[in-house]
Amino acid sequence: MTREEIDNNGDAMMIDDPNPKIENEFNVHYLRIYYGNLFPYSDIHKWLSYGHDGKHPGCDEYYFGRREFSFTLENDVYLRYKSFKNASAMEDAIKSNFPYKIDIGAVYSVDPDKRHAYAHSGTNLFTPVERELVFDIDITDYDDVRYCCSGADVCAKCWPLMTVAIKVIDTSLREDFGFKYILWVFSGRRGVHCWVCDAKARRLTNEQRSAVAEYFRVYKGNENNAKKVDLMGHSLHPFLARSYVDFLKNFFEGELQTNQSIFSSKEKYEKILGMITDEDIQSDLRGKWENSARSSLSEEATSLLRWEQLKKTLQSKKNKALSLRTCIEEIVFTFTYPRIDLEVSKQMNHLLKAPFCVHPKTGRVCVPIDPNNCDEFDPLAVPTLSQLIEEINAGGLSMDVDDDSDKSLLGKSIKFFRSSFLEPLLKSCKEEIESSYKTKIGKSKDTFSW
């Protein structure tokens, strides 16, 4: 990825080094400026306070202070169980440490800073009490089905896998689980994180989180089995059926084929043939495709043609065996269905990177992604540290995120964070605090207003 490519996607920029190394995207000096001027402290504080801003008698003024943060400093020094009384304490700590990474943990029963004071009483008083339901999707988990990149790289051909993952999971979180306050964030390099912030979600037990994660789980892969998706039964569960019909099928037959051409070479199509449990069908197709190996069609066209042949063959043999009935869907799911990191979601005490951090390897800011517009999101166009610093240097553009006319690179993201996520969330939090306060004191007449 070079500056020239970025140039094609973003605003015109000053290039001060004709051959910049990737490391120049990120350096400590820039990071200091970022945390000195750009990081949205008060927005993060407002979010994680969930309405407990002290202005209502029903507020828990110590709520924010019981949240665990962790800092990863230069040289991989790792500081856990950090907690802050308020926004300015958090700001001071970040500005004196300039962490390379900030993680957000759970809200505990007592101040994480003071947990040792409670360790002697025998029973464990230091326990997580609330934590967002979180998901982590990383494109390296798809390495067996993407042919353009592998490992840490990501490009326009494979990023759409993340896009479709967002659509499937987001829809399910809202439609099936009834969650409303969901934040999707770019992880900075090659994946996305999801923060479900409804009160109900924050109070889920580990067992319940595990249940949600397992509900989403389809892919059960390791190197030892050729078939990693097993859709048993006479039909798909409505959630899987909806995902297939609304998102996966079209993505597979369209964008995926264009980008990955999954049938175009022998090595590629053997992988798919291995998923068909019928030997006869396998050899039938293998024969056809070996014969057409030197056709004049493009990779993409060849791939599409072979997919049609496979579908037709399977359709005609559908009644042969139960396992063949869902074979087509299984292939589609293998290549397109979201692969979440289960461990991240299952435990309340699992830490996850904070939004608006800067990724040390790419220099990109972990900006929110709009799930309703995720097709438009381009990981390679996300503002980098140096771009942001350049913007400041260029002057004139005063970063004033409260100004609606702010067109700065980061301002857009912060505005989105506020209007689409934070404001609706805080409104509902305050309603909840007010109503549970009213219930507690049994008053129905007096209302306290904010």
Next chain:
Amino acid sequence: MEVIRSQKRTASNDIVSTPTLPLYLTAPPMEVRLEEFELFAIDRLRVLKGVSDGLARGRNPNEMDDLVDTLWKEHMRLPDVSEMINKDIISHFVLRLVYCRSDELKKWFLSMETALFRHRFRIKKIEEQRAIVGEFGLPYKAVIGAELESLKERLVLVARSLCQTSSDVENIYYKVPFEEVPDLVATRRVLLQKGYAFVAGSQLVSLVVTQFRSHLSKALILTNRKWTTTIREREKDRLTPIVEALSTSYLGPDYTQSSEYADISLKDIDQVSKSSFPLCMRHLFEKLREDHHLKHGGRMQLGLFLKGVGLKLDDALAFWREEFTKKVGSERFDKEYAYAIRHNYGKEGKRTDYTPYACSKIITSAPGAGDHHGCPYRHFSEDNLKAALSRMGLSSRGMEDVMDKVRNRHYQLACTLTFEAVYGTSCDTGINHPNQYFEESQKILKSKTPTAPV
């Protein structure tokens, strides 16, 4: 509950009216006779041990339903329904006291009571099940009318995804917050919409059992607290000894009096040891013949077994003398060993007629160097055990089944499987006592050749 000694029982008007499956939510204010305290608990314990046995044998849910039904009728039935419910409730609460006292006991009790509840629930009719759900105070409403219509198609899809045919698709669904049925959500066995799971009547078990388990788990912690702080001390002369004995009790016949199947004489003993002894006794017997000696633990275990098997005192003395004098001489035998044998038969000292050891006691013994007692399934190395089993005539297939049970620490089941393999018959009750093994074996052999000595 109040434990009393009176002869009559006061009328209890505290039984829950319709459901015959109590939830044990609170200890009802009943009076319990002291004898019933122990006897009821023992009967329930037989049921729980039967459940434990069934689960260890890998019985599927339908088989477990039948097993529980049989066990319950066998041990817990009383002519009067309200008396039966009383027994149910009393026995449960007594066993709570017994099994709250350590984490291991709690875990076992929780598992078995939950399994018992699950299978008793499963065989209830749907109306009764719904009544029980209501009892728990679970506020789930059945989905009806327009809402049900709008969900019908997708509910059918869910059923089909679980390989259920359309005739299985049910008529009653409950709307339940998804948080309450995590296992059904995790396995995608329910339809979800806006945070609610639509649970079929047949899946209600899952819901109720989760509640039952969670409630009992908390209750056990509270019971333990009460036990250690007040009850144990207060009841140390009355209930405490009973409670403490119950968790380790063996519940079968004690074999102190030999039966018709156990009446052997010295001349038969070698043959009988090969044909009818369980592995533990066979091993001790062989070692005795080989070394002409056994250490104390072995003498007790084998000696009492032989008594149960019908060896009379004179024959026993002759038997042990014959072996021991080969090593220690006649004088030393009389001085050091004869007394103990007579003691076992109740002819010395306080004249207790000692009972032969049950499997539970043998398994928990701790043989040291030079000892040969204990349970071979537990105490032998895998290689030694396999060698011993092949000497008993087990095929390699049979041996694998036995070794599988051993690895899962089901020692008595391993012995039972050995029995079944050797005699070619099934032993549904399971082996709990070496003398039981002997008697069952003799029964089978005698039925095959009624007159010849076995």
